[in-house]
Amino acid sequence: MACSVVFFAPLCSALADTGGLKTFVAVDLVGEAFVRSKVVSPREVEVRGVEVFFLAPVDPLFDAAVGIAAHPENGVSLFELHEATLSSSKLIPHTQLRMGKGFLYIGKLNRIHQHDWPFIDSPEVQRSFFDDEGVNDLLLEVTVNTPTSMPFEATAGVAKGWVYGHAHNEGKRPQVPTHYSRVQTFFDLPLGGALQVAGNYLGRTASDSVQTQLFGVDLTAKWREGRRVPLLLQGEVWLRRVKAPQVDREDALGMYLFPQMNLLDSLDFGIRFDQFSVLTTEDALGESIDISSYRIVPTLTYKPSEFSTFRIAYAWDLKRRGDATPNVTNSSLLAQMTYVIGAHPSHEF
């Protein structure tokens, strides 16, 4: 009553938070110690990311999300805008619209925040093709879910594309902006499991006429029993094709596969296998040669609740040239702690 007398009504309602505003903060702390290293110096423990999110309905048709995130760069962590999107699932039946700045709805890791990944570090394919954390841009995106007995979801989007990945400059107007699509379906598996599999495409032609195309498949299979997920299988395979004027086309293939099993109520063990190859490498004689890198990362996860996670992992990096046996080039110990406070929204499958 006093509120309506003293304040202008909208301000009053804002003060009372009747707008359904939900906030959460996610902190992601990682450490890496190189046990055997040829190139890199040991990294210290650092806060890899702090994300602050605000989510709320704007009006009966639209919902909004605003997220700022701080990542360490050159020893300093500064907050920058990660997401500022307006979305609607009420305008057109079976269709979700999203516009603004955000991560492109493509692949698996690109669609989820780093603190929600099931492992600590970024696979080489993600680092090379999606700039580590993911491709974030000004976008306009449409996702359609078909109301059929066979679940089917199709996404198409276009992003500004002046820069690709994480950049602190405004970039240059591309000849063809970043455009992408994802088509996903879903199957039941024996013993109560389920598999989601999707095909992805991303394309862009930069201002200097360098044309990039990405073709990928992502999959997630899960067997759930209450809070426990006895078995999780997550993986992605991507082929990148880069064509620059006057230069031969470069093809690179990368993938990771992460099976994880539940050991006890809150304890999971998984091993990630990464592989990355430039398919068009030639030796001094102009002969095609296979140079591949691999990473094997056994990971132990303790997750007492869905809001806190502790991980420890050991990573072996291997390189192979031609038909030779792969050699271990680096090995390191990794650790991670993440926690979320506030109202974190539900995750995708």
Add this chain to the structure above:
Amino acid sequence: MVHLLAVAVALLSSFKSFSVNAQIAAKKPLVITTTTDLAWAAREILGDAVEVRSLLNGREDPHFVDVRPDYVAQVAQADVVCAVGLDLEVGWLPKVISKAARREIQPGGRGYCDFGSRIQALDKPLQQVDRSQGDVHPQGNPHYWLSPSVLAQASREVIDATERVRPELKGKFEARYSEFKRMMLGLEARLKARLVSANITGEQARFAEYHREFSYFARSFELTSHDTLEEKPGLSPSAGRLGKVATGLRRDKITIVLAARTAPTRVIQKFEEISGLKVGVVSVSVSQAPGSDVETYPQLIEKIIDTLIAVSEKNAAKLR
């Protein structure tokens, strides 16, 4: 010629709209419920006038469910979507509904139905809730479907939602609903009498539960919840906690211990070892999955009562 064309177009479009309307009227409304118990109640009340499907199959723990794309596809076809409510499905249903992207079935839409909005919730926290207290439901205990009389009361919601989306069905379910209520109250009275004849009254009617999910069931059958194995809701109890509860139950001669089939088996076995007491592990949802012995709601409640009596007799012999 132009006039003729206009008339033809008008005739065609009116025929088309008539056939579409006729199809809509002929097609049974589809009611999707989150749990099998709500689906059973909806089928009993709405009969053949509607098609009812459940997202879950009765074997899952509805607190912990993934946002499965097949749920999204099913919800996208629904005329009415019914939830248990009281935040039971808060971890997954809002996302499923949002991804299905239909305004009518979103909260506030005419096809959204929240059974929990019809009942007086028990165990509503009096003080401010935060996550240090575990998975507390701020709006109160959502496990009301284990009480036949409370489920009957909550089920009124599905009639209202169905009539909102299909006004032509208004008033057609009243007789069935009255019969449904009579059946549920009869079930409750009959099983209450069984407990009395098994001497489970007064002091003997005290019980312990793994998770606080038998509060409404206890009120309907005049039982008293003495303790929970969980120290905090949703969190696995430590061995120390299990030991403490076991000592308390043996000291106070509590003979009934109940747990849902979704409770962690390892913890239940550990408790049985520590306490020497048998835990009655029961289904808490109707399931039509192969091999299920609780295909209907009366079977489900009878099975819980049977288990409770059997466990009580077994443990009483041990504590004598």
